[in-house]
Amino acid sequence: EAGVAQSPRYKIIEKRQSVAFWCNPISGHATLYWYQQILGQGPKLLIQFQNNGVVDDSQLPKDRFSAERLKGVDSTLKIQPAKLEDSAVYLCASSREQGANSPLHFGNGTRLTVT
Amino acid sequence: LAKTTQPISMDSYEGQEVNITCSHNNIATNDYITWYQQFPSQGPRFIIQGYKTKVTNEVASLFIPADRKSSTLSLPRVSLSDTAVYYCLVGDPLYSASKIIFGSGTRLSIRP
Numbered sequence: 001e002a003g004v005a006q007s008p009r010y011k012i013i014e015k016r017q018s019v020a021f022w023c024n025p026i027s028g029h030a031t032l033y034w035y036q037q038i039l040g041q042g043p044k045l046l047i048q049f050q051n052n053g054v055v056d057d058s059q060l061p062k063d064r065f066s067a068e069r070l071k072g073v074d075s076t077l078k079i080q081p082a083k084l085e086d087s088a089v090y091l092c093a094s095s096r097e098q099g100a101n102s103p104l105h106f107g108n109g110t111r112l113t114v115t
Numbered sequence: 116l117a118k119t120t121q122p123i124s125m126d127s128y129e130g131q132e133v134n135i136t137c138s139h140n141n142i143a144t145n146d147y148i149t150w151y152q153q154f155p156s157q158g159p160r161f162i163i164q165g166y167k168t169k170v171t172n173e174v175a176s177l178f179i180p181a182d183r184k185s186s187t188l189s190l191p192r193v194s195l196s197d198t199a200v201y202y203c204l205v206g207d208p209l210y211s212a213s214k215i216i217f218g219s220g221t222r223l224s225i226r227p
Contacts, residue, residue, distance in 0.1 A: 091158045111156075
């Protein structure tokens with residue numbers, strides 16, 4: 001099966017600019033996640049979708065981050081305006097079910113550098 | 116939420132068996148134990164999952180003692196390509212992955 005697709009692979013922006021990331025999950029996976037991974041740390045969950053509904057966005061900085069999953073398939077994550085501390089890899093993952101024993105399948109991420 | 120503790124780093128040599136132990140003293144009755152592997156510039160990749168005793172697949176084995184307060188990921192005859200960060204996670208299948216926390220993982224370095 002095709003894996004989780006993400007684009008772009010790299011992005012460099014200046015602070016206060018906006019940026020958007022795109023994710024296409026594995027076909028048939030109802031659950032989609034966005035993670036932020038800062039260098040040297042483990043991934044941190046930003047938001048979880050079940051189909052096109054939000055399950056958990058408690059760690060999403062809502063004043064600047066937004067995400068949507070239209071039609072329960074593709075998803076976009078947006079940052080506006082970006083801050084220096086947003087420099088990180090943004091990972092998208094999907095799973096068949098939302099239970100904790102349903103393995104996560106990750107894309108290779110988008111590396112964001114904010115200057 | 117069950118917190119996990121694992122070594123920050125480990126070194127080994129090609130052909131050796133590597134065991135990475137994860138401590139999860141507060142594991143709950145319904146929690147499963149899952150391990151992921153992450154190479155540089157890639158997202159984490161699922162390796163193995165278990166609930167109790169021993170689980171084995173084509174990549175690794177997972178040993179879980181009766182009290183389930185720890186687990187050991189065993190990689191047989193490692194090669195240079197096993198150099199990666201390994202994450203141990205604990206979570207309840209009745210709850211979403213948002214309840215599972217990735218720690219900083221164990222950075223495994225394999226030498227020739």
